[in-house]
Amino acid sequence: MTSNTIDTLLDSHQQAHTEDLIEWLRIPSVSSDPKAKKEVREAGQWVADLLRNAGLQTEWIETQGHPLVYATTPPVPGAPVALVYGHYDVQPPEPLDLWDSPAFEPDIRDGNIYARGATDDKGQVLTHVQAVLRLLETGQPLPLQIKFLIEGEEEVGSENLERMLPELADKLACDVVVISDSSQFAPGQPAITYGLRGITTFELKVFGPSQDLHSGSFGGAVMNPGIALSKLIASMINDDGQIQLPGFYDDVQPLTDEERQQFASLPFEDAEFARSLGVAKLAGEKGYTTLERKWARPTFDVNGLTCGHQGPGAKTIIPATASAKLSFRLVPNQDPQKIAEALEAHVAQHTPVGVTTKITPDHGAPGMVANLKSPFIAAAQTALEAAFGKPPVLIREGGSIPIVQKFQETLGADCLLLGWGLNDDNAHSPNEKFCLADYHRGIKASAHLWQQIGSLNQNR
Incomplete structure (x- = not known):
């Protein structure tokens, strides 16, 4: 026809x-x-x-x-x-x-x-x-x-x-x-x-005291799980947007020069993209364009946080637990299982004194x-x-x-x-x-x- x-x-x-x-x-x-x-x-x-x-x-x-x-x-x-x-x-x-x-x-x-x-x-x-x-x-x-x-x-x-x-x-x-x-x-x-991109997701839980504690009576004497979780999350990515898990980038398949040129030739403007998302400025891994970062570079994101009192008004406690839902977007050649092992090693090395942690994998795909x-x-x-x-x-x-x-x-x-x-x-x-x-x-x-x-x- x-x-x-x-x-x-x-x-x-x-x-x-x-x-x-x-x-x-x-x-x-x-x-x-x-x-x-x-x-x-x-x-x-x-x-x-x-x-x-x-x-x-x-x-x-x-x-x-x-x-x-x-x-x-x-x-x-x-x-x-x-x-x-x-x-x-x-x-x-x-x-x-x-x-x-x-x-x-x-x-x-x-x-x-x-x-x-x-x-x-x-x-x-x-x-x-x-x-x-x-x-x-x-x-x-x-x-x-x-x-x-x-x-x-x-x-x-x-x-x-x-x-x-x-x-x-x-x-x-x-x-x-x-x-x-x-x-x-x-x-x-x-x-x-x-x-x-592939993906692998986890829940990270931090455990402190056996129950919520009065922050006035016990503050300064024990590690706050919310602070410990914040420190752990911050340790996973630096100010240049680079993920700090051991060996994280070892298997990353780099973009070819031809691909980078092709992405750059597409009609895309950072300012318009930021405006459409309602953010003042874009952010991400240093040394890469926005399209490169969101299409072909691996990422780390916090998808959810739970800690302490969530209702109206103040409740001055040291919470017994804190948790975060985490995801990593992966690029070809990266193995979700290797990323899981790297996360375990990183958390074990960076967990503050006075708390314990548990990582529960959810799902992953290359x-x-x-x-x-x-x-x-x-x-x-x-x-x-x-x-x-x-x-x-x-x-x-x-x-x-x-x-x-x-x-x-x-x-x-x-x-x-x-x-x-x-x-x-x-x-x-x-x-x-x-x-x-x-x-x-x-x-x-x-x-x-x-x-x-x-x-x-x-x-x-």
């Missing part, structure tokens, strides 16, 4: 595509809520039915939690195989009072559709489903085999999928994994994300970087330019999608991260939205992508 034929076909279905998205968004598939189990399964069944009714071979794969939806088009000998991954579960909608319209009653305003899951990830994964369905309706065979894996537990860590991935490897075998669960670089500026010389990158560049009217830029993303690295490791496949969302889509926040124009452009980009990938010779 020609580009014009594809575009004309998809333009004629825009209203139907929007109605489908509205219907799916009405299902409150909050995977973290035990009371929503029925609704989560309903959301999975909705997309499974859509794929099955279009003629795809579709399976409902039970897990120890929410099911996996798997579907596939017929094999095409000699052509690459693509796997589309996405998720049908969503984040909780709270706080409800901050929504301008109910979270599960989709509302279209100013060209955007507002609902929980609009951009993360129902709207984005549905672009690929719609593209395949429309191409199949023409009666012409697809130029490649396309598989879908749409899960219901991404928002709670994908633990069951990760555990089952080795036994599913033959079923999911592919040459490229396509994921749309991220953003463009800027409005109207499409992007291909070729790198993600970072990933895609092969920029992959022919699938070139195919995506052509497809995105056809749909958006502008060539995409190559970017990294500071966030983490742990299952991506697992796909690389288990399936041995390249990964294409193609985001249709925008940075202000309020994913995980009230008033989540998705630009409908980008939803329709994403469907076009997907349809063009299958044509481009299908034209590649499979040399594997």
